[in-house]
Amino acid sequence: MVDTNRLPYEIVDYGAGPRALRSMREQTAPLSELSYPAAADSFAAWTSALHLRSAILFESRTSQLRFDRSALHVARSSVDHYQAVVHLRGTSQLAAGKCEITLSPGDVGIMDLALTNRTVTTPASSDHLVHSVTLTMPRASLAPLLAAPDAIGCQLIRGETA
Numbered sequence: 001m002v003d004t005n006r007l008p009y010e011i012v013d014y015g016a017g018p019r020a021l022r023s024m025r026e027q028t029a030p031l032s033e034l035s036y037p038a039a040a041d042s043f044a045a046w047t048s049a050l051h052l053r054s055a056i057l058f059e060s061r062t063s064q065l066r067f068d069r070s071a072l073h074v075a076r077s078s079v080d081h082y083q084a085v086v087h088l089r090g091t092s093q094l095a096a097g098k099c100e101i102t103l104s105p106g107d108v109g110i111m112d113l114a115l116t117n118r119t120v121t122t123p124a125s126s127d128h129l130v131h132s133v134t135l136t137m138p139r140a141s142l143a144p145l146l147a148a149p150d151a152i153g154c155q156l157i158r159g160e161t162a
Contacts (some may be wrong), residue, residue, distance in 0.1 A: 008050075008051045008066055009038040009048060009049060009050040009051065011013070011046075011048045011049075012027075012046070012047045012050045013046045013092075014045040014046065014047075014125050015044070016042075016043060017040060017041055017043060021040045021043040021045075024045050028067065030073070031069065031073060031077055032065075032067040032068055032069040032073055032078065033068045034065060034066070035066040035067075035068070036063060036064070036065060036066075037064060037066070043062065043063050044061075044097075045060070045061070045062040046060065046061045046062075047062075048057065048060075048152075049055065049105065052135065054138055055135060055136060055137040055138070055141070056135075056136045057063055057133070057134070057135050058135075058136070059129050059131075059132070059133050060131070060132055060134070061129045061130070062120050062129060063123070063128065063129060063162070064121055065119075065130075066118070067117075067119045067120075068117075068118050068120065069115075069116055069117045070116055071116050073116075074113075074115065074116055079113050079114070080101040080138065080139045081114075081138050081139060082110060082111065082115045082136075082137055082142050083111045083134060083135070083136045083137075084109070084110050084135045084137075085103065085108070085109045085134040086103075086108055086109075086132065087091070087103055087104070087106075087107070087109070087113075087120060087121075087132045087134075088103060088131040088132065088133065089124050089127055089130060089131040090105070090122055090123045090129070091103055091104055091122050092119055092120060092122065092130070092133060092162050093118075093119070094109050094117065094118070094135065094152040094154045095112055095117060095118045095119075095120050095154065096111050096115045096117035096118075096153045097112075097115050097117075099153035100154070101154050101155070101156040102156075105124075105141060105159070106159025107156060107157065107159045108125070108157040108159075109155070109156055110152060110155045110157070110162075111152070111154040111155075112139075112146055112150075112153055112154070114139065114155060117154070147156070
């Protein structure tokens with residue numbers, strides 16, 4: 001029997017190596033350019049996505065990555081969303097507009113995807129994968145709750161205050 005009350009989810013195990021890197025690059029290409037600083041043989045990635053009607057919750061485990069969202073990506077994708085990310089393991093540097101922040105495990109980073117942006121993830125020194133949870137939600141859902149929705153850029157909420 002199918003549980004019709006269950007939220008739809010998807011798991012993508014990209015695997016490891018050059019084929020996995022190529023597959024993840026193809027999947028993310030409409031939204032950003034993906035760079036991997038090491039030999040493709042050492043790449044690994046796994047993601048799961050839970051569709052929450054108007055938002056998507058992602059969990060991912062990936063090698064060190066860099067995502068560059070250019071003005072062309074912003075214009076072509078028509079993505080008008082905010083993204084909130086929490087790292088369980090590893091760190092990242094986020095930049096959007098004139099704002100740059102560094103996220104440590106437990107911090108919450110909020111970024112406006114309608115802006116050009118850059119994300120660089122780095123595994124903890126004892127790991128080879130970054131483990132993060134990301135909520136992507138439409139601007140129309142969150143903007144009415146914000147005093148200045150277009151001024152978000154990227155914001156940091158430290159883990160000890162979240």
